[in-house]
Amino acid sequence: MTQDELKALVGQAALAHVVPGELVGVGTGSTVNHFIDALAGMKDRIAGAVSSSDASTARLLAHGIRVLDAAEVTQLPVYIDGADEIDGRGHMVKGGGAALTREKIVADLAERFVCIADASKQVAVLGGFPLPVEVIAMAAPRLVRRFAALGGSATLRLKADGQPLLTDNGHPLLDVRGLQITDPLAMEAEISQWPGVVTCGIFARHRASLCLLGTPAGVQTLVF
CATH class of the missing domain: 3.40.50.1360 (Rossmann fold)
Structure with missing residues (x-):
């Protein structure tokens, strides 16, 4: 099939x-x-x-x-x-x-x-798929640095025309690659507290x- x-x-x-x-x-x-x-x-x-x-x-x-x-x-x-x-x-x-x-x-x-x-x-461990994170635009550069400190590479999701893709709520998205999410509940709680994060794509x-x-x-x- x-x-x-x-x-x-x-x-x-x-x-x-x-x-x-x-x-x-x-x-x-x-x-x-x-x-x-x-x-x-x-x-x-x-x-x-x-x-x-x-x-x-x-x-x-x-x-x-x-x-x-x-x-x-x-x-x-x-x-x-x-x-x-x-x-x-x-x-x-x-x-x-x-x-x-x-x-x-x-x-x-x-x-x-x-x-x-x-x-x-x-999957056995989450993280192979880039982790989506909806963010407030002004916080995006700071959040990219925070993910880098966790070993992740965060990039702004773009449309085909090169402009930032916006959610139905009007916010941009970061896609984070390179994370091994071995404790989803703890990582969800941590990321969700960062200023500028609207929602983290971990559903734990x-x-x-x-x-x-x-x-x-x-x-x-x-x-x-």
Whole structure:
């Protein structure tokens, strides 16, 4: 199976974790797009969705799925999202799609985080994928130096035209290479306290409850 077919497989499998009659938290990215397309088939059996990005909101609305703002919601039974990396304890690196801050906000509303990913995202130690960090622009040079002190190389994420890519919140992103994230919870807590950091792309405090992993043999369910 191709990587895209594996993503479609786990997107379909995630429907089993959607609670009928309730709202569902919806993440961002290519794997989640497959989930949104599958969710359209049961849109009349859910109360609607809370989305983590403008792109996912547009896709949900195009399917006729009601979208509520996170500020209108006090709790969600489940949040379904992908990952750029996931380790054996459910800790993740996220933010390749630049939606990490809103993803954490929606994940914080949810009782359970269901990660959907293809097998290439499973790693022993986080850090192979560049760690995304949403920052306040004026702090970026200082934060680049702080990451260098940890052994990481942080660069500003740019668009094709060479201009800084901005998140849906209007902030730039740093991508940090060269980190070995052996203690995700501690590193997330440390980086999150640095002045100028909006959100760090380590999801340890908001780790996955389970992961639906797409493999050539089918969907493997990992419970953490």
